[in-house]
Amino acid sequence: MRQRITFVHEPQDGIDPKSIGIHTNTLTLPSLKAAREDQITLSLDELPQELRIALSQTKELHIRYVTAAPYDSIPPFNSRLAPGLHVYYTPKTEIGKEGQEFSDLLCGLIDTLFDLEDKSLCQTPEISFTSLPSKTPQQSGAGYEYYLPHSQLSASGTPPLQTYASRLCDSTTCNTRVSSALSSAYIDLDFSSSTGVSKLTTFWPSQTWDSASVSKIDHTDRVELGVLSNEKPIREDDLNMSGFLTVLGESKAPAPTMFQFPSRHHAHSSRFSTAFIEPTGLHPTLKLSLGSSQPPKGREGCRLNAHLNLPRSVFPDKYQFRDALYLADKNLSALHYVTLPVDLEAPEYTMALWGSSLLVELAPPAPSEEAWTAEIPLHLRYLLPTESGYSTTSLPAPEVFWACDAGEESKLAVNPFDRVNLGYEGLFGEQTLFYHLKPEVSRGQGELYSEVQVPVLSTRFNTEMEIGTAVVVGLGFGWVLRKLWEVGKRSGYGRNEAEGKVVEKEE
Template structure:
């Protein structure tokens, strides 16, 4: 097992190296204001037997969770996803996708998920476009990690779990937001534990797609004092330095419109090809109509450029309770604002609600996560994003772009209280009134059937078919 703990702080929140105390396999020092990341790497043989058997059926598995609570990004951790639980999966064989074991393990770890098997509950991803994409995707709104760990549920802002057959290792990464962090870490004799205290810097020859850092590194049990470091590494996700808000226009009805309001005017890179995007993960209770989003004139009126991707299939008529797929993911390119205009810039995304199961009171509530909004910029020819110690890939949308794409994320900003989930009240059939509906339906059917019989009988007797048959029989007897 390998354990890596990283504190990333702003320049003004640095601490003196002399204030750190290293004894045997522990390190301590004053509290510091920083983002904290823990990464644990486990070899396959270090896992429980049941989990080992499951992973033998899996070629690639990436689980991503993000909190719906507001938090700032810092350092190499600028990537964002719609809040909730995301799973990206490629089976070893086609038949493995029919197995229920993966969904059973997800339910055991994260609670009561609506997941039966990858072939039924996951959506397929377009692996023919770029080889770095997985084959299947699953999403479910999930506010907390109560079933996973109490400490993570209370404080963590994201959780990542990754496995692939090449490394034969599981990597679990948890991040906490920028706040006061206690600096007191002990390590196990059989585990390698590395502690880093880093801050942004600009090493010589820093490339535009790289992030430079400086700070202190310590390997507990090996080092007697922290080692100063200065290095750079590729950073595929960066902060665009702007914010956006999201809200549904009133009245909602059965066809709500999501409005995005963004407070910027210019793309992050002036000398590069950049396009603005919104990535949505929509539970199956709500969906986007790809045919409606295929009309260029309609898109232009909403400040949208094009529908770049929508997962398939998306049934436009089926009610929520008749579906097994988790929902759908949508990538929309937004039309960038005119830098000469001073008025607030907004884009509108039309969506549609499904019919839900009856409920008492005639209303049900659904949660729809905010989208991720970002600029996708092409880097120069020959740019290579080599392996980074902090790289975060397999986020769903990154598999829809080329390997040289740089993502500049727009930070979501709450305009009031709440979190990054929209709660929508949906009108449904009132359970208290369903008995009248069934009784009334039966009565209408019976009345209609009786009316049809009556009309047929009246026509039959009025046209004299009955008397004609009797007359024909008597004439035959006389002959």
């Protein structure tokens, strides 16, 4: 097992390296205000049996769980994903051919890790996953995508993050590390058959750590500790970091270090929030409220995008995005990607796919610090009846970012903290930089979800409605039979009389 613990603080929050305690099997830190990333590298033998069997039969698997609470990012941890569960999966064999064995295991694994509210939400990748194209060779492996919001996780009532963290590993060391993740912003699980190892990455936003202690239980463990600070970079898109590195069992004192590397993900100074325009009905419009229209400094040709993950109760109509005047009125530029196929008529309770995703380019006004809005038209599927006549569904905050070309000279892959396989970045070229706007909660809500009330059939007067419907149908059927009998009686008499006259004439 390998552990890499990284604390990143603002320059004014630094600590004296002499205060880092180095012992035989333990590293200790004094009180420190910093963001933290823990990365644990495990072999298959160190994983729980169900997870080990599933991973041994896959080419690539990337699971991302993101908390619903907003948080502040700090370089080099600026990547963003919508809250909820994201799964990106590549089978060893093409789905539908000889990959059936792992297809059945994958949904069982997801249920084990997250205790799904409804087991039918994930049946097999053939049925419940959607294909995910990629323009990036390094990310071409993430061929299938799956997403669930928080409301569909953890049927037992236990927080999904706690359920997930407690079932990720078997060893005491791993469990000790992961159990502290309940206050984290996200946990990633990455596996690639090319390396044969899995990586668990946990990130906490900046907070005050009263004290921190890192130890190894097994003598074969390798533990690396970094306490770093961001410095002013020489190049605008690079990260320049300095601080101290310590390897437990090897270092006698923290070693000073400084390094610079290009970064794929950056934080933009602007923010955004989302809300549905009232009244919603069955065709709600999601309004994005953005703090400014300023593009990233020093960058030309950047485009502002919104990437949405829509649960199966909500869907887009791609044909609406073909009208240029309609898009201009909504401050939209173009629809660049939508999951296919999207059934425009099916009720939610007949859907097998997890939902759909779409990438929309926004059309910001001239660069300024003034706030502005964009509107994305969506549609609701018919939901199951309820007693009240209404049901509620929620939409996670999208990823909103400026996408800019880094140029061929940037070597983005050398970033040791690079976070890839996020779904949306595969829709762009491999030399794309992302400048993320920070999402904010809507008024009256504490999570990064926008709720919408859906009108459905009421079951309050279900019995009376059934009896009334039966009576009306019966009366109508009786009336129709009577009219047919009356018409038949009249027509039959007239026809016989006419036939009689014809016979007499012939005689």
